[in-house]
Amino acid sequence: MLNNQAFEHRFVDAVSKVPKPEWQQLAGDTLFTSYEWLSALEHSHSVGGHTGWQPHHLVVYYKHQQQPIAILPGYIKSHSYGEYVFDWAWAEAYERHNLDYYPKWICAVPFTPVVGARLLSQSHSNALHQYILDVLQEAAQANSWSGIHINFELLEQSWPNSRLIERLGVQFHWHNQDYDSFDAFLDTMKARKRKMIKKERAQIRKSDIQVRWLNKEQITPDVIYQFYLCYCRTYRKRSGHNGYLTQQFFTLLFAYLPENTTLCCAYRGDNGEENSAFIAASLYLQDNNTLYGRYWGALEESEHLHFELCYYQGIERAITQRLQRFDAGAQGEHKLLRGFEPVYTHSFHTLTHPLFEQAIAEFITTERNQLSHYYQQCQSLLPFKEQ
Incomplete structure (x- = not known):
């Protein structure tokens, strides 16, 4: 049950259900969560129910107001293709226990592993964050989603003091x-x-x-x-x-x-x-x-x-x-020899099944330690002269 009385919300199945000026006011100068980029995906049928990427964007308002104050672009997924934060092992674990991992809900840029703001808002209060998480967790229970995932979020817009588990990744970016x-x-x-x-x-x-x-x-x-x-x-x-x-x-x-x-x-x-x-x-x-x-x-x-x-x-x-920066895409250790440096990426996850949520948390902790070692190895391969 949602307790915060300051907000209300709705889910929409298309970017066009939100007026473009209102969407862009919240998106700012971001490219990959812009009205134009996400509209191109939807209008070209690159996403949609038949693709396993069903648009299901969360729009939040102040109570009794028409202007949205926050948008979380999201999709109901029936597979894990095109995400680049790999959870195939999680899905296989569910299958071994005769549980359904799909559908799940994900906030991400389809087919594009680019870091950026996922929560589109000019306000990032704890109250707003908590309301959004309450909405998503209630929707997950109501719609039998196995979990909620927010991929490649900016660290400064992370989700503190919540049930979401932070998962790290490594990409290679060039810095000017x-x-x-x-x-x-x-x-x-x-x-x-x-x-x-x-x-x-x-x-x-x-x-x-x-x-x-x-x-x-x-x-x-x-x-x-x-x-x-x-x-x-x-x-x-x-x-x-x-x-x-x-x-x-x-x-x-x-x-x-x-x-x-x-x-x-x-x-x-x-x-x-x-x-x-x-x-x-x-x-x-x-x-x-x-x-x-x-x-x-x-x-x-x-x-x-x-x-x-x-x-x-x-x-x-x-x-x-x-x-200031050149992001040439995910993966590829060969970038290190050409001046690209390792950077951490941040994604956030929670699963509705409590035992699996605990198991995934333990897995991510182990993975984080392995990634720290990998990051240090990547740093050692950089081609630059000693300072």
Whole structure:
């Protein structure tokens, strides 16, 4: 039973159930929980009941007022694909005990393991946090959700003094130390690692591959189609399917967020743009402080092209644009040798079954100790000179 009389709430099954200005006022300058990004997912049918990502966003109001004061973008899940905070072992444990792990409710950006604000609000009082948790726990009981999960939350917007269990992860981000050029960045590295990067970049420059950044006017329907083929090929090679996102998602994304999106593309042939063949691309998004690299793909194999399009071009752009951080996506220890540093990520979980909740808490404690050791190992592999 909800005790706080200051708030009320509703769940909505589409972003469009909240007026765009009201959503954006709470979302601020976030990209991946913006009205535009989440709308593109829904309008393109990349999420929806048939995908196992059923939109179920929580909207909170002050009592008897119409303006929302908080939104928690959420989904009812019937599987654990596309989350990047892995709980397959938890689901298998439920299955061994003849219990249903699905459905569950998750607050996350579908298919995108990016750190950011999950609770969209200009107020972060303990009373509001407690009300939201009470709502979610009551909904979990009423709808037979196995648990509640909040993935890749900002640490400063964490959930203190609650039943939610904090789980750590590790990603690799590049940080701009006020470099004035790519060479200035390379100068901070040990000679061997600096030479490796120069050699990889030189191999691309000496080939007949041309790298071009495309802005909103240059991203035509044909370019989007070629990029989508690259995206599908990557997923087929890695997972045996065409990926989670539809071609329409990318079409809508470039239409909805034209100032924040660009493509870094590779073409084979040096006889001018019209005679070049599109062979690879990486999608980039940019906000005021951070560059995000997403959804690389290639139509043919070419040594070091992945590093060039996904890492080195992104670092150069972050330096040129005076951005503080470059997030090139999850996983990949090979990023360490190229100047990306380990950072902790934070997710929060609770399960409705009390015995499993206790077991998961113990598992996360053990995992945290292992991650601390892994983090230190990653730090030891960084290529920078001794200070």
